[in-house]
Amino acid sequence: MLDVAEAAFVERGYAAVTTKEIAAAAEVPIGTLYQFFPDKGAILQALAERYTDLLDQQLQHFATEAMLSLPLKSYVEQFIESIDRFFQDTPGYQAVFAEITTVMPETDEAGDQQLIQTFTRILPKLNDHLSAEDCEAISFVMVKAIGNLVWRASGQEPKFRQRLVKETQQLAFNYLSPYLLAAAG
Amino acid sequence: MLDVAEAAFVERGYAAVTTKEIAAAAEVPIGTLYQFFPDKGAILQALAERYTDLLDQQLQHFATEAMLSLPLKSYVEQFIESIDRFFQDTPGYQAVFAEITTVMPETDEAGDQQLIQTFTRILPKLNDHLSAEDCEAISFVMVKAIGNLVWRASGQEPKFRQRLVKETQQLAFNYLSPYLLAAAG
DNA sequence: TCAAAACATGAGCCTGGCTCACATTGTAGC
DNA sequence: GCTACAATGTGAGCCAGGCTCATGTTTTGA
Numbered sequence: 001m002l003d004v005a006e007a008a009f010v011e012r013g014y015a016a017v018t019t020k021e022i023a024a025a026a027e028v029p030i031g032t033l034y035q036f037f038p039d040k041g042a043i044l045q046a047l048a049e050r051y052t053d054l055l056d057q058q059l060q061h062f063a064t065e066a067m068l069s070l071p072l073k074s075y076v077e078q079f080i081e082s083i084d085r086f087f088q089d090t091p092g093y094q095a096v097f098a099e100i101t102t103v104m105p106e107t108d109e110a111g112d113q114q115l116i117q118t119f120t121r122i123l124p125k126l127n128d129h130l131s132a133e134d135c136e137a138i139s140f141v142m143v144k145a146i147g148n149l150v151w152r153a154s155g156q157e158p159k160f161r162q163r164l165v166k167e168t169q170q171l172a173f174n175y176l177s178p179y180l181l182a183a184a185g
Numbered sequence: 186m187l188d189v190a191e192a193a194f195v196e197r198g199y200a201a202v203t204t205k206e207i208a209a210a211a212e213v214p215i216g217t218l219y220q221f222f223p224d225k226g227a228i229l230q231a232l233a234e235r236y237t238d239l240l241d242q243q244l245q246h247f248a249t250e251a252m253l254s255l256p257l258k259s260y261v262e263q264f265i266e267s268i269d270r271f272f273q274d275t276p277g278y279q280a281v282f283a284e285i286t287t288v289m290p291e292t293d294e295a296g297d298q299q300l301i302q303t304f305t306r307i308l309p310k311l312n313d314h315l316s317a318e319d320c321e322a323i324s325f326v327m328v329k330a331i332g333n334l335v336w337r338a339s340g341q342e343p344k345f346r347q348r349l350v351k352e353t354q355q356l357a358f359n360y361l362s363p364y365l366l367a368a369a370g
Numbered sequence: 371t372c373a374a375a376a377c378a379t380g381a382g383c384c385t386g387g388c389t390c391a392c393a394t395t396g397t398a399g400c
Numbered sequence: 401g402c403t404a405c406a407a408t409g410t411g412a413g414c415c416a417g418g419c420t421c422a423t424g425t426t427t428t429g430a
Contacts (some may be wrong), residue, residue, distance in 0.1 A: 015288075040417095105283070145331075149326060203386055219387095
């Protein structure tokens, strides 16, 4: 049912898809659809949560020993590549989150907050001198800046997209270096 | 008329405001409203263009001799402070652009593109060794990353917001340094 | 076997964007 | 001043889409 809605949203956009269509495509009467979801927005929200959990899971991978022991440069590069790949492989994510921001800003915020928290928990493992405040601010910047950049990049021509991903890696590395490199105070 | 719509959108959000209400508040019949704007989205678009021009004008200020001769650090700091101030002083911008992204993505894209172009024209004045490609990629990153960061920061608690603005300045400076500092190749 | 509870259904309500037939005002030729 | 015609203003109502709820239909349990 969610999958049917997802496919429709991806293809034609949230606003253009009617609840009647979703119900018809899922081969259930509208009444039944409204027993599972209190309103149209809830369908979007359910999808959003599914996606955020998926992306969050990917981030978790960067909390593993193997990853944490990499040089910062490689770590950041792989991190961003992984996000880029997620966006490429999950076209629904974009379709859903483009809408979520306006239709349900709280849900969008909650999703970002989940990612920020995950990242805030990773940071001390890279440098245990960082204060909690630092970690929160850095995570915020990373999630909001990189999330938006990679998202916007994914809509560009492949060649330019490649370049933008590289720039994003540069941006992230240059930003994090002073906080995370051994030389930092 | 635009001002009436703006006030309503800021207060209650685009979706919650009906065209009938706008017409009533502006003391014109709906028919008349629809002579000025082909549809509800056009009102939003008109507001968006007004805002983008306003912000673009602020960016132009950073193409002046006086500004260009500043050290990169101060230049970047003032640049971002200026954007932050714009967001603070122009609550309508946020209300409008939160919607624009989904309701009229082309318009949103066009707005960003206008800012990117302006910035692409400034960059060679800071370092004339940069290729056109470099300039475009850097501008893209700056507009999308900083725009989003400052926007999201503006919804946070004042103290945290301050911190985020500082981090954004750091982010921008660290990113631009290799491209723009004399030492750079 | 039969109440009564639980669930499924889709006709239709309601709201909000937008239209268009009609009213009003403005213009020009006599 | 009067009439014909154009330009403009107006708001009742059309239509689509989100959502409800009265009415079946099935399940449960005594």
